[in-house]
Amino acid sequence: MPGKVRQGQRQDGADRRAATRLEGTTGAIHCDGAPDAAALRCEAAVARNLTRTIVCIANCHVAAASAGLGDRPFDEEGCERSCRQSYDEASARLAPHCPPCLGGAEQADLADQAEAAADEENGDIFCAGGSATTTTTSTTPAPSTTSTMPASSTTTTVPSTTTTNTTVAASTTSIAPTTSTTSTTLACAGEGAPCGAALDGCTARMVCVDGALVCRGTFVAPPPLGDPANPGTQAAPLSTLGAGIENAAGLGVHAVCACAGEYVEDLTVAEGISLRGGYDCNTWTRDPTTHVTGVTGPSSDGVKIPSGVTAATSLDGLTIRGAGGLFSDVSSALTVTDASPILKDLTVTDGVYMRAQTSYGLHIRQTGGSPASPTIVNGTYRAQPSAGGTGIAIFIEGASPTLTNVVAYGAPTDAYPNGATAVGIRCTDCSGTTISHGGIVGGSATSMSAGIWASGDVTGLSAGDMTFFWGGYVSGPGTSYGTLLDGCIGASTWSVASLGFFHDSVASNSIGFSASGASCRPTVTASLLVGCELAGYCAALQCTGAPCTVTDSTLDATFDASAHAVNSYGARCLEGGCAFLARNTISAGNVYESHLEPAEGIGVDVEGASPTLDANVIDGPSCPSGLFGSSTLAALQLRGSLSLVTNNLLRGGPCPAASEVVGLVKKSNGADVLAPTLENNTLEYGPCPGCGAHTGLFVSSAGAAAPAGSVRNNIIHATTSGGPSFAVFEAD
Structure with missing residues (x-):
């Protein structure tokens, strides 16, 4: 008849399979004359709901058969009623979104057909009545006391305390002695049977509540699909994550699955129960990016x-x-x-x-x-x-x-x-x-x-x-x-890309990696450290009092050719900072001298510290914007230091101003010892016409407490000609 639901039949009328057997009820469901997308989605949803119900009823039959073999009673009718109730609840939610040919009455008719087919295939097995296990404890004043049962004239002598376990049929009446206490636990055969599909550790099972089987699951959806009265199946989910956790704890399962939507609840997670989001509320397929499960804790x-x-x-x-x-x-x-x-x-x-x-x-x-x-x-x-x-x-x-x-x-x-x-x-x-x-x-x-x-x-x-x-x-x-690392304690290890980033003020500071404190001992290896894009003060690495170890890394004061700072450093080792710098590539970056103060651009600046520098490539600064006054420009500057500097390639920068490759100078307060050792290094500088003097090694130690040190086996040479230059210049 037009508009009538038919199972196992395509819309073109070709017969798929008769629906008189259980298998037929799980076939496709079609509405004649309703080929639109909404109808197709409805057909699929109704088919899933019907299939779950058939499986649930089949599980009831299995549980009943198992109980019969063990001579245990089982409420099969109650089990089937629970299956049908879950179906009807899901049907009520689906009906408003379905065409008339799959309305509530039509879906109910499908369920009737499914139940009939299931009974035809598996038999209709019922056990009348139920059972109860009764534990009776009787206490009498003395061994000679008798207890008389009204059903007969039998007289029984009962010891002082008697415990009796009796299985009583539904029609049996037991009169306990006057001083007895009786507790009864109703049995539920079929408990634990599935009552809905499982997914990703989430499940729905039958549980025994006051002697009756009830479906409980751990699937959650926001209202109106989710409802506190629902059992928690995929077809009839709960409405809150907290309720899902409670059901999971009662079932002894370990997951709650929540479909897309917003959940606003004061949520506390429970041990052993995981929360999974990102499910589609209709199909329960998972994609957390598409199906966003939002949780807000108030x-x-x-x-x-x-x-x-x-x-x-x-x-x-x-x-x-x-x-x-x-x-x-x-x-x-x-x-x-x-x-x-x-x-x-x-x-x-x-x-x-x-x-x-x-x-x-x-x-x-x-x-x-x-x-x-x-x-x-x-x-x-x-x-x-x-x-x-x-x-x-x-x-x-x-x-x-x-x-x-x-x-x-x-x-x-x-x-x-x-x-x-x-x-x-x-x-x-x-x-x-x-x-x-x-x-x-x-x-x-x-x-x-x-x-x-x-x-x-x-x-x-x-x-x-x-x-x-x-x-x-x-x-x-x-x-x-x-x-x-601010006043830290202990050794830590780093292999990172660490950047200070961008500022819009020359009064600001930017440091790629900073450590302070004598007990702070970081080790940095195979890393990229960058100071800034634009700042007043910029350093790729700064260790103040912290004995840092840095190896096999790139340290660049500025981000790229367009970045610059007024004071720019590849590495700064201050007040006991830095222990060992080896096999690194270190650059002072780009220096920009403001009209307010002279610039300082140094590849490695050591002041009041004595690190070992070995096998590094250290470059002085570039000056893309030019310089306006006196500046301090160097690949390496040692102030108040006992450093050991070996096997390094040190290159002066191309700035059109006076600069040195290595500067040995007194500390700013002039009171510390200056006694470094420079061995087996190569110092390169490039003089240029119209520039200030370019110097390989510059020494200015006047005022130092005990100027000393050693410079041997080094190569110091100019890479270009023109302009004033000095391989070594000792100022005092």
């Missing part, structure tokens, strides 16, 4: 992962948003406390609705309870502070996470108004933390930005495989750091 801690949660628990494919300053001046989108979960493919942003004064995307803290060593794989983390505030994408506090291929922004690079401070990763007492691949950006700030900022105990902290640390954009006087 509290200042956002989504919470509490103490005791381990790597058995993961958050995967979720977009987590923090409410920001709605509730507190300090806010985080995701907080991990004394826990070690797996965080995979997350997009985490704080300050979505209102920006807090202090904003964290992810806050990981160790407070003295269980270890806080989460594993963080892929994903993007962002903070968004209010104007003048502090934004930290990932704040690690006393913890030791492992981060792989993570992208972090302390504040958006184009955010206005800016916070005062923007940090990609802030790490305090974070010994054992491992960071590899990925990109970390401080972001936009008015005072200070840093890709990573670490302090306290950093023993065993490592960043490798050319992880990208980028300070960000400082819009006024302030400092940008690619990497900042």
